[in-house]
Amino acid sequence: MQKKSSVTYFRIILLGSGNVATQLGLALRQNGLHIAQVYSPHSKNAKALASQLKARPVSAINKIEKNADLYIIAVKDDAIAMLASKLKLKDRLVVHTSGSVGIDALKPASENIGVLWPLQTLSVKRPITWRKTPLCLEANTKAGKSLLEKIARKVSNEVVWINTEERRLLHLAAVFASNFSNQMYVIAEKLLKKKKIPFTLLHPLILETALKSLDIGPVAAQTGPASRKDTKTLKKHLKMLSDDKNFRQLYLSISKSIREK
Amino acid sequence: MQKKSSVTYFRIILLGSGNVATQLGLALRQNGLHIAQVYSPHSKNAKALASQLKARPVSAINKIEKNADLYIIAVKDDAIAMLASKLKLKDRLVVHTSGSVGIDALKPASENIGVLWPLQTLSVKRPITWRKTPLCLEANTKAGKSLLEKIARKVSNEVVWINTEERRLLHLAAVFASNFSNQMYVIAEKLLKKKKIPFTLLHPLILETALKSLDIGPVAAQTGPASRKDTKTLKKHLKMLSDDKNFRQLYLSISKSIREK
Secondary structure (H helix, E strand, O other), rough: HHHHHHOOOOOEEEEEHHHHHHHHHHHHHHOOEEEEEOOOOHHHHHHHHHHHHEEEEEEEEEOOOOOOOOOEEEOOOOHHHHHHHHOOOOOOEEEOOOOOHHHHOOOOOOEEEHHHHHHHHOOOEEEOHHHHHEEEEOOOOOHHHHHHHHHHHOOOOOOOEEHHHHHHHHEEEEEEEHHHHHHHHHHHHHHHHOOOOHHHHHHHHHHOOOOOOHHOHHHHOOOOOOOOOOOOHHHHHHHHHHOOOOOOOHHHHHHHHHHHO | OOHHHHHOOOEEEEEEOHHHHHHHHHHHHHOOEEEEEEEEEOOHHHHHHHHHHHHHHOOOOHHOOOOEEEEEEOOOOHEEEHHHHHOOOOOOOEEOOOOOOOOHHHHHHHHOOOOOOEEOOOOOOOOOOOOHOEEEEEEOHHHHHHHHHHHHHHHOOEEOOOOHHHHHHHHHHHHHHHHHHHHHHHHHHHHHOOOOOHHHHHHHHHHHHHHHHHHHHHHHOOOOOOOOOOHHHHHHHHHOOOOOOHHHHHHHHHHHHOOOO
16 A cells, blocks of 8 residues: 555646546546646636646646646647747656657656557547556656656556657557548448438447457458458449449558458 | 247258358357258368258258258358259248348249348357347348248347348448458558567557447547648658558548548
């Protein structure tokens, strides 16, 4: 219990109020870590999240505490460097939560910098299972590494140390595995709307496709017309998509990618 | 209990020995329905599946029983019409199990024809949850409808009557939702191999992406660089894919599709 309470009293400042800031803030709090301040330039957003986290809201940068243990910058990728350049925190640990931004973007903020990237799709209103979510960490000092690891382990059992280059590749792979597979569901739903067929009919298929890939690997899991080189069905499908140039083009190129296994 | 045993004594002939034949045959048997014969032109395959189903193997068409209650043709799409043309079964109920082949392909076989399409990705070695799998049915006679519904309900709670045109659209949507989303996992795995990063790191993300889409719908579920119009990250990703023309092309066209929401 000693260990737990020693971590509890770290002072953490959360910068941001979007999907990642909200879910990560809640996860930290639920695991006994205290968020001291929530910063957002929009005072309404700062207040809303701060109230959920029992933290103080701040919307002026000069009101941000200078002596906290950890600053978590959870804002849009293209806003990270700009925000970091406005923070002057000497040797306090400053991390961002992005998959694609390098650790160096934080250099103007502190000597002690790092990354805490949750490898998960996060939305403001949807809680996730943090305990199993990989937290991809990076830090430029031994002290920073030690502190970041301690805090990350409070939230997840899956703590992974990777460098910026590896994280960027993992982020690119995640875009395919998550955003792009989700877009396939979006297209399926749109197609079904033409004949008012409910998308829910595809639910068991979508879930089984994901579970099967995790179980036996996606290459072994593949089925369907492209995989069995069923050109007759492929031609039928292309004809059905003749009204929709974009879907037709996607159908062709993804089928080609499947056949090239 | 009476009802159960009355269905049990239907005589069912299964034609085929692949993914669908195997899993559907096992499901029927596990739900108290008896498979009388398993037909495959390859006697080894006929024997292997027949032995699992406690049925008799047949590899010559003229050895197939003429008076069974139901004939299920579970062979490759482009082999259905050919096989049907060799069966002369008068008014016995003959169905196929394909999403994309019309009911009419069975006309040469019988006056009483139909479709029993399981809307699921099936592989020989992987059992599925049949009880929740939509079974999409079609039949051309009242008697056929009644019999097919009875048998389908033994296997699944999700019995849906749709016509050939609706089934074809559903099959096309299923290709996007299942085969194409799985291909996104395949590409993610390939990308990670470049730096020997384990694909298992993406497991929680893949599962959450599927569950989230079922829960709040795929349009609301979308996250990522394309969705938030983060062109800087998009450009970085395209650069990382510069060695792989096909993946780069897919990245571009799927991102475009996401942005066009």
